Amino acid sequence: MKEPNKISAGDITDPAVYFNRRTFIRTGIAAASAVATGLVYRRLNPVATGTVDTPLIQGLVTPAAVAAADATGFRVAETETSLRDITHYNNFYEFSTDKEGVASAAARFETNGWQVSVEGLVSKPRVFDLDDLLKISPPEERIYRMRCVEGWSMVVPWAGFSLSKLLDRVEPLGDAKFVAFETLLDPRRMPGQRSDVLKWPYVEGLRMDEAMHPLTLLASGLYGRALPPQDGAPLRLVIPWKYGFKGIKSIVKIKLEATQPRTTWSECAPNEYGFYANVNPQVDHPRWSQATEQRIGESGRRPTLMFNGYAAQVASLYNGMDLRANF
């Protein structure tokens, strides 16, 4: 029988080498684990990439006389929010409830063959092909403030024309008192609709006089380009004196009605979101203040203006109305 291997003194690793090797391995483990943690963090918090390459809008009308346009509220003289921020910070629950995640979730949204039905209490109801609808009036550039109910704001150079031009075309009947709007319902193309965070399809509404106001914009573009999917392609509403959620996106139906239509957010939380949703610094959201706002791209908060700074144009619509009760 062979004697078990004896370890001679010379075979024992020098303690200095052993500890060096251990230090080396441990440093490696520490570094590798830190990198792994960093990668997990980055996966959960990706850095926004991607550009906007939607087609340029042909024949965009930009009023030369800004001073004259000022009284209309069509072009606010404030720094425009960057295209990147406008297209990578979106509330569009049909794609994602993560504002930074909407752009990528909506990237492949197809709008070919889009149609918009304009119906209800009108004498000439019609289903418009998008191209025909956009020919109703030349696209104008409108630079509006956009105030989100969450307490942040932007300045967006939209492209579009007043909703009134479309409504005139279908000839509203006398008993039409409200306009109801509806977003596309298609969970295959709008993945957010597969979960019932909100009741789908998204619906919104305006009083007839609000809908006919020249500031109320049917927008098909921004920054001189067709609307990117994340901002409501191919057609959305912009009502600059109201909180952003009134600006319904990816519209497929517009219906004129005699009674006040239901609206998605006021149905979701009736005590927090009303039908009117006029920007009002004096009426707080039950859970947060509306007195100030974070303008995207600025540091610090700025005071929120009554009717989002459009009081001169729209305050008369609400004469004698209790804005606290009709929030």
Add this chain to the structure above:
Amino acid sequence: MKENDVRFARFLLVVNGLVPLTVLGWDAWHHQLGANPVNFAILTTGMLALIFLMLTMLVTPLRKISGWNWIIFSRRTLGLFAFFYASLHFLIFFSFDRSFSLSGTLSEMVKRKYLMVGITGLLVMVPLAITSTNGMIKRLGGKRWRALHRLAYVAAVAGVLHYYMQVKADVRQPLVFAAVLAILLGYRMVVAAKAKD
């Protein structure tokens, strides 16, 4: 585990716990925190505080179930990270959102229930952080120290509730935290009930 190994494990924990802070700082420096950087930083540090609170509360059940007694070393480090990120969360709100205005912060706090709940969670963690040293454990005595540190549960409940209360409509993420918290607290209740029998 040898003392030396435990020390290495703690070192690993500290290094990894600081990684989110480092990347957050890096992103802030390079202006890549997105369109609303202050909001992002507030949300992220809040999430980190909640995650570290949950991890802290996971140590004891995991230790009892697996028999890995040595992992107890991590509880204090994890708890201190939770406190650290919760403090940072508040400080970013106080500085960038409220512009260091004490009255602005207080008046907002009084009006908003979710802010009251959140600050409660942070404040109860203060005595826990102060008494986290070995010396303090000795001075208080194990029994009293353990009783005091049950405040961690209050902090966790307050933290999750604070998150839930300020979400607009999509409550899925806060509900995940609530579910994890329910399991962690439920485990303790079951253990306590069994001990009584």
